[in-house]
Amino acid sequence: MEEGKLHSNQEGNKVVYPSKVGLELLVPIILIFAILFVSTFEKASLTGVVLQFGLMFGFVALFFSISYEVTDEVLSVISFFFIKKNILIKDITRIVESNNPISSPAASLDRLEVYYGKYSSVIISPKDKMGFIAHLKRLSPSIQVELKKKKQ
Template identity: 40%
Template sequence: MKVYKSKIGMELVIPISVLFSWIIYTSVMEKKWMALLIIILTSAFICYTFLSTKYTIEKENLNIKCGFFVSKNIEIKTIRKISETHNILSSPAGSIDRLEIVYNKFDSILISPKDKKRFLEDLKIINPELEINYRKNK
């Protein structure tokens, strides 16, 4: 079993931190304690989600786990193509430096493993037919 942590990108962390800091500051200055509680709980939840996101290769399966909400199991042999992308759609990924995994007939998911190179190598060992498309401009 191999476990890959999700990359946490500053392009997501900085804007969220600035926004939440401003809301916390405003809530404290205006003595809106319920708003403060809600934003602190939301911040804790987002931190938990970012830190708990992981991708596990076990035998011939890829398990994608993100917080309480996402637990997806993909048979690696059904993966047809993986492409590097900066797609900003919501996904179990803590960075916009992502991989789009296309599997089965019409399914896809976006992920962001910290060690993309080793992750792709491990998948390719299990599924040598796998097509990998790298971005041209890095």
């Protein structure tokens, strides 16, 4: 069974692909908050400590809230539980493997750039990249896929 389907929530024809969470992005954020917390610990009030933990929790929750829902017609990119971007699958032209660090709804640098429409794209990082790509290709066989060659 594909990893994306193992961790998916299926309602009718909807499959949810969780984002891969990369330590290369998560660890620096936690370290920054830890350094800020330690450096202000003696001077911090209870309100300041609660605020710092709240901000850190918010950033970490953001990482784990990113997911990608695929239905028969729409790819929905969901971040922070309620921000949703819908892309018609028939508008997707190609998917390119990427390590582009640009800000995007992707919690890892192991990414895919999904091109749609005439000039639009979104960078995502599904945990099960190959299952995600295969699912979209089944729905729209005209999608071109460009994967990086693996070093052997």
